[in-house]
Each structure stands twice: as C-alpha cells, then as structure tokens.
Amino acid sequence: DVKVTQSSRYLVKRTGEKVFLECVQDMDHENMFWYRQDPGLGLRLIYFSYDVKMKEKGDIPEGYSVSREKKERFSLILESASTNQTSMYLCASSPGAGASLEQYFGPGTRLTVT
Amino acid sequence: AQKITQTQPGMFVQEKEAVTLDCTYDTSDQSYGLFWYKQPSSGEMIFLIYQGSYDEQNATEGRYSLNFQKARKSANLVISASQLGDSAMYFCAMREGLTGRRALTFGSGTRLQVQP
Numbered sequence: 001d002v003k004v005t006q007s008s009r010y011l012v013k014r015t016g017e018k019v020f021l022e023c024v025q026d027m028d029h030e031n032m033f034w035y036r037q038d039p040g041l042g043l044r045l046i047y048f049s050y051d052v053k054m055k056e057k058g059d060i061p062e063g064y065s066v067s068r069e070k071k072e073r074f075s076l077i078l079e080s081a082s083t084n085q086t087s088m089y090l091c092a093s094s095p096g097a098g099a100s101l102e103q104y105f106g107p108g109t110r111l112t113v114t
Numbered sequence: 115a116q117k118i119t120q121t122q123p124g125m126f127v128q129e130k131e132a133v134t135l136d137c138t139y140d141t142s143d144q145s146y147g148l149f150w151y152k153q154p155s156s157g158e159m160i161f162l163i164y165q166g167s168y169d170e171q172n173a174t175e176g177r178y179s180l181n182f183q184k185a186r187k188s189a190n191l192v193i194s195a196s197q198l199g200d201s202a203m204y205f206c207a208m209r210e211g212l213t214g215r216r217a218l219t220f221g222s223g224t225r226l227q228v229q230p
Contacts, residue, residue, distance in 0.1 A: 033217050040123075042205060042220040050215040058217060090159065097213045102149060105159035 003027070004106035006091050012112045019078040021109050023091030030096055032074035033103065034058075034066065037088040049074055081113045117141065118206050118221035125226050127196045134181070135191040135224045137206030143167075145212045148189040150180065153203040153223075162204075165189060196228045 007022035023032065031050045035043040035058075045058030047066040055066050063085060067075045074093075078085055088110050092103040119138045127133040139148065150162040165173045165180045173180040181190040193200055203225050207218040 031215055035217075035220075040222055042118075042120075042222040043207075043218075044220075045217045048217050088157070092159075097215055102161040102164060103218060104161075105151075108157045 006106040006109050008109050010110050013081050017081050019081045021076040023074045025093040029093035031094045033092040034076045035090045083113050086113045117219045120221035120224050122224045129230050132194045137189045139187050139208050143210045147209045149207040150191045151205045198228050201228045
C-alpha cells in the first residue's frame, strides 16, 4: 500500500512565524506535489518536484518555498505565515512518467494562522 | 479561463439511485487524462477512475463510470446504485500532456449527499 504521510493533521501558528510542513512517501515515487484546498476553489497547486533538488512553481507559489533533499521527503515552507495562508494543505506523490498514473494523497494538514 | 468546471456545488440523491456529477474541461492539448477523486469528511483524497484522451471506451470501475464526450469536452462521473457511504466531495481533475511529471488541475468540487 502506498503511504503518504504528513507531519501534522492540525497546526496553529502566529502571523510572521516560519512554518514547516513535512511530507513523506514510502513508495519511491519520483513526483511530489503540494496543494492547498479552500472551499469553493478546489485544490490549487503550490509547488511540485519530479526529482531530488528539483522544484517547479505551481499556480500559487507566492509566500511559499519548498525543499526536496531526499526522494521520499518534500517540505513546504511558509517563510512568514500570514492569515490568508490559513487553509488545508495536501501533499501528493506519483510514480514515474506515466500519464495515466494517479496521484496518492496524504491526509492533509489543516493550518490556522492567527 | 477555468480548465476544469464543475457546475454543481451540491447534489442530493436517494439511496440506490444513480447520480451524474458534471465536469467540463478546457485544453488545447490532444493528449490529456481525466481523473475523479472522492474526498469523504475525513479529508483523504481517494482516486476513483481515470480516462485518457485516446481511450475509445468509457472507463468503468465497479459502480463508477465516466461518461466521456470528447467533442463536448465533458467527463461526467456516473455513480450507480448510490450508497450512504458515497456522501462526500467529488473532484474532477485533468493532467495535460503525456507525462506524469505534471500536476493535476482540479475543479471546485461537488458535494454529494445520499439520502436514505
């Protein structure tokens, strides 16, 4: 069974704090993704990575950065958290280059910034 | 322009009846894939079904089928014989191109409620 885990289910941070969201997958997947989910907007892509140390911006990268030092781990960093970054964050991974391959999602982290 | 449009924010269906969740998409690529995911209240995203742009037959997976109409750019999900456990958010998504090294673009979702 593919497993994608995220470091926290719920997180409360203060405005201006640096926030790390960790994602780990255990199936040797090449591709990893960070999305945020907001009501009425669906999932929007923040960043993705298709190899170690590689990263590509998604649709809403502003205010975020990422790190992928090891194949199994993809971190999302909020350099200075703001209230408009209160959201559900979902990490996903997928194997190789096959176009038909679905993404496997983690359980999500609900982040509240006060 | 929206790449994936789900026009039904919420739907109700009686248990054991069939229901269709609408999805239209917009792409200039000839090669693309369409996905449906289910998100129960617990929050996890569950993959349901996939349709490739070159697939001639509609995809089916158990009680789920995908009504793919390429000319109309629609990829509706049909759930037959609805069950109470089908109550969830449903997302349509698209991957453009022939490589898995691309993210999915998601619609805004449809919340389905199955009534006993």
